[in-house]
Amino acid sequence: MLGNLGTAIWASQSVLLGIICGYLISKSSTVMDDLVYGSIIGVIIMVFIDIYASALIGYSFMREFQGYSKLIYFNEYxxxxxxxxxxxxxxxxVFCIYFLSLIMGHKLHILNSNALKKFLVFKSFRFLNQFLCCSKKVFxxxxxxxxxxxxxxxxxIKTELVYLKTIFISIGYLCMYFVIRDSxxxxxxFIITKFGKVAYARISFLIVVISLFLMFKITVMGLIIINAFLNKKMNIRLTQINxxxxQINILIEK
Structure with a gap:
């Protein structure tokens, strides 16, 4: 569709993302940390690739997204x-490349010990999802x-450099997602551990979702403060990682 030159440009982008994911997979970090780093670097790479792609082949995914965003009825959003x-x-x-790389690496029996643990995390995702979190440093x-x-x-404070502004704001949205999700x-x-009631946890989640719609910034600040308190008093983030x-060590021993 894009021709030989366009294909080469987008392929080079995928190669760069693949190298980044391969490096992250081999490190002794958590899966969520890898996704944070990979997504942030991915934004930077894809925006700069878009600069050259739009100049050479006349196609820009940023202009494409801008067209989609204008279809929204409420222009302020x-x-x-x-x-x-x-x-x-x-x-x-990044998520697709990361996940598919783990599957392919497992099929070829080339995963190191760190990568094997991350593969098993995805394999047990249904059970472990609620405990997956970023490290304190990344959070x-x-x-x-x-x-x-x-x-x-x-x-x-604003910048007239469109691409720099795009990178800055897009990374901000990514950080916001990971902070809200982790918190x-x-x-x-904590609620399940404290009260032993899953229903309480679900009710609290519903309250948080409604609060995010009604007073987004205040709710995000509240979640950060609560999470900082839980980290300080209970080290809950380290508990989740442990x-x-x-669980992964048990699966490896089997």
Whole structure:
């Protein structure tokens, strides 16, 4: 569809993402940490690839997404949808490459010990999903980025460089997703541990979702504060990681 040149450009993008995923898979990090790093780097790569692609072949996925965002009935949300699409595209690509690489590596019996553990995490995803989380370092890195992101908005600091602005905002949306997702999981795990009632955890999740729609920023700040408290008092994030590691070690021994 894009011709030989266009195919070469998009293939080079996939090669770069593949190299990044291969490197992350082999490291002794958590799956969620890998997805955070991979998605952020993926945004940067795909935006810069788009610069050259649009100049050489006249096609730009950013312009394509901009067209989609304008289809939204409420125009005030069109910019947010645009940056959200740009953030989700590399996240989806990285996730697919990461997951399929693990499957292929397992089939070929070339996974090292770290990669094998991550493959087993996906294999047991249904059971382990609620315990998967970022490390403290990555979580607070995302919180720090969101703080800078919010400060620039409050001070109305803007840049005229379109691509730099796109990268900055898209990474902010990615960090926001991982912070909200991790905080909700930790809160639910704490409630289940404390009260032994899954129904309470589900009710709390419903309350959080409704709160996000009604007062998004306040709810996000509240989730971050609660999560920081749980990390300080209970080290809940490390507990979740240890649960995953323990289960994976049991599977390896089998």
């Amino acid at each position: 069109s910019d947010s949808i645009f940056y959200l699409l740009i953030a989700l595209f590399p996240f989806g690509m 607070y890195m995302c919180v720090f980025y969101l703080t800078i992101f919010e400060v620039t908005n409050i001070l109305n 909700c999981m930790s809160l639910q795990n 649960i995953v590691d323990k």
